[in-house]
Amino acid sequence: MDWEKLQYIDIRILYVIILLCMIIPMFKPIGLPVAISENSRKVYEVIENLPDGSVIWVSHDTGPGNAPELNPMITALARQAFRKNCKLVGTAFFNENVGPTLLYDHINEVAQEMGKEYGVDWVNLGYRINAEACMKVMVDDVWAGVGGVDWTGTPLDNFPLMQQVRSIRNDVDLIFVTTVGSPGYATWMTFVTQPLNKPLTGGASLTMYSGVQHYIRSGQLKGFLGGLRGAAEYEQLVGHPGQGLSGMDAQSMGHITVLVFLLLGNIGYFMARSKNNRQ
Amino acid sequence: MEQLGYIVSSICILMAWSYLIKENALYTFAEHLLVGMAVGRGIAYTIEVQLTPRIVDQMIGQGRWSLLIPALIGCLIYFRFVKGYEWVSRICMAVWIGYGAGNTLAFNPATYMPQVFDSFFKLDSIDNIIYFFVVVSVLWYFIFTVKKDAGFGKQFSMIGRYALMVAFGSAYGSITMAYLSLIIGQLQIILRDTLHLVK
Numbered sequence: 001m002d003w004e005k006l007q008y009i010d011i012r013i014l015y016v017i018i019l020l021c022m023i024i025p026m027f028k029p030i031g032l033p034v035a036i037s038e039n040s041r042k043v044y045e046v047i048e049n050l051p052d053g054s055v056i057w058v059s060h061d062t063g064p065g066n067a068p069e070l071n072p073m074i075t076a077l078a079r080q081a082f083r084k085n086c087k088l089v090g091t092a093f094f095n096e097n098v099g100p101t102l103l104y105d106h107i108n109e110v111a112q113e114m115g116k117e118y119g120v121d122w123v124n125l126g127y128r129i130n131a132e133a134c135m136k137v138m139v140d141d142v143w144a145g146v147g148g149v150d151w152t153g154t155p156l157d158n159f160p161l162m163q164q165v166r167s168i169r170n171d172v173d174l175i176f177v178t179t180v181g182s183p184g185y186a187t188w189m190t191f192v193t194q195p196l197n198k199p200l201t202g203g204a205s206l207t208m209y210s211g212v213q214h215y216i217r218s219g220q221l222k223g224f225l226g227g228l229r230g231a232a233e234y235e236q237l238v239g240h241p242g243q244g245l246s247g248m249d250a251q252s253m254g255h256i257t258v259l260v261f262l263l264l265g266n267i268g269y270f271m272a273r274s275k276n277n278r279q
Numbered sequence: 280m281e282q283l284g285y286i287v288s289s290i291c292i293l294m295a296w297s298y299l300i301k302e303n304a305l306y307t308f309a310e311h312l313l314v315g316m317a318v319g320r321g322i323a324y325t326i327e328v329q330l331t332p333r334i335v336d337q338m339i340g341q342g343r344w345s346l347l348i349p350a351l352i353g354c355l356i357y358f359r360f361v362k363g364y365e366w367v368s369r370i371c372m373a374v375w376i377g378y379g380a381g382n383t384l385a386f387n388p389a390t391y392m393p394q395v396f397d398s399f400f401k402l403d404s405i406d407n408i409i410y411f412f413v414v415v416s417v418l419w420y421f422i423f424t425v426k427k428d429a430g431f432g433k434q435f436s437m438i439g440r441y442a443l444m445v446a447f448g449s450a451y452g453s454i455t456m457a458y459l460s461l462i463i464g465q466l467q468i469i470l471r472d473t474l475h476l477v478k
Binding site for chain 1 (some may be wrong): 299300316317320321324325327328329331332333335337374378379382383386387389390393394396397446449450453454455456457459460461462464465466467470471476477478
């Protein structure tokens with residue numbers, strides 16, 4: 001057998017096989033179990049332990065690329081928060097084009113379903129340039145930090161919730177951040193949560209999974225939702241399966257396929273090497 | 280209208296994916312469409328949410344003319360287009376970098392110190408022993424002022440290097456998982472939201 005061929009399979013064939021392996025479970029769900037990790041449980045519990053009516057600051061710091069991983073987290077957060085009559089104040093510092101819209105769409109969907117009103121129960125402040133400076137100002141004056149308007153340019157005077165939320169220091173109980181990089185956890189930690197000693201939790205793209213472990217260990221981050229898997233676990237905890245859980249079968253099959261090809265490639269490499277050594 | 284949005288999204292996704300076969304006109308069109316829309320929307324959003332409230336409402340409306348100072352410093356960046364006066368644009372960059380560096384230096388210790396404190400713990404469990412051993416070996420690996428050509432120093436440095444390799448492997452595995460999640464998101468738009476083939 002020509003083992004070297006295993007190392008040089010046409011990449012387009014791999015794409016098609018991986019795509020097929022991911023599409024099939026979407027048509028015929030396998031229902032693979034999703035165990036809930038300790039980190040996801042911590043996120044759920046830190047929100048669950050807040051007093052009813054608390055104000056949660058949610059920053060959806062993402063762009064279109066990683067939105068499929070992070071959007072389900074926002075939906076599940078809105079469901080848990082509104083169930084506890086918590087208020088949500090949102091920002092989106094990563095991408096001015098889609099961040100604020102994604103935040104609005106995913107909270108609005110749940111808000112309408114649960115009879116929550118924009119301006120009373122939640123507000124979207126959107127994107128502001130220079131996240132660090134904006135966060136620093138918002139610590140003591142949210143209105144000044146965002147220029148006195150929400151994401152559509154509507155003055156904050158119009159929203160009863162914003163009469164209550166004047167500064168992060170005094171009026172916000174928890175920061176929930178979903179992020180794909182910078183600005184992200186580190187930025188919020190540096191300028192807001194560490195100086196104010198406020199709890200910080202949230203989720204991130206799985207690309208950041210290894211990079212946040214030390215923040216969890218040191219207690220600076222109260223739990224962590226890792227990518228689509230974390231979103232699926234959080235949806236289970238909130239008790240409302242959504243986009244996260246529906247994608248888990250496809251993701252598991254995708255992983256298995258990647259692993260199989262990884263093994264085949266390595267078998268090909270070692271067999272070809274031993275054959276060459278013999279010759 | 281929402282359905283039209285999903286159809287457009289699906290078409291754009293497929294045009295972008297066509298790059299996997301080879302670079303082609305459809306992919307290039309999707310790429311230009313994305314860049315054009317992002318820039319256009321970015322400008323409109325900046326005017327509506329950043330500039331209007333500060334210039335019209337706060338400066339002219341409320342008389343906060345002090346905002347003129349940072350605005351003027353910011354405008355200096357456009358001197359890069361004025362031949363012979365390009366150096367003026369550096370003033371804007373100097374203010375920006377000076378502010379950023381000062382800010383970061385002032386606030387960063389609050390973020391990193393808890394992690395330093397967290398690495399001082401009792402060695403009373405396997406986890407803690409491994410953690411301590413890895414922290415010290417990785418720190419040793421990055422000390423370049425001492426020669427580590429042979430003996431214990433070299434071996435310990437190698438352990439630090441292997442620990443780093445494990446961390447990079449873990450990060451790479453996470454990235455692969457993340458990319459698959461992104462494909463699922465796009466598949467859901469095509470198969471569920473647009474074609475209604477799956478639930």
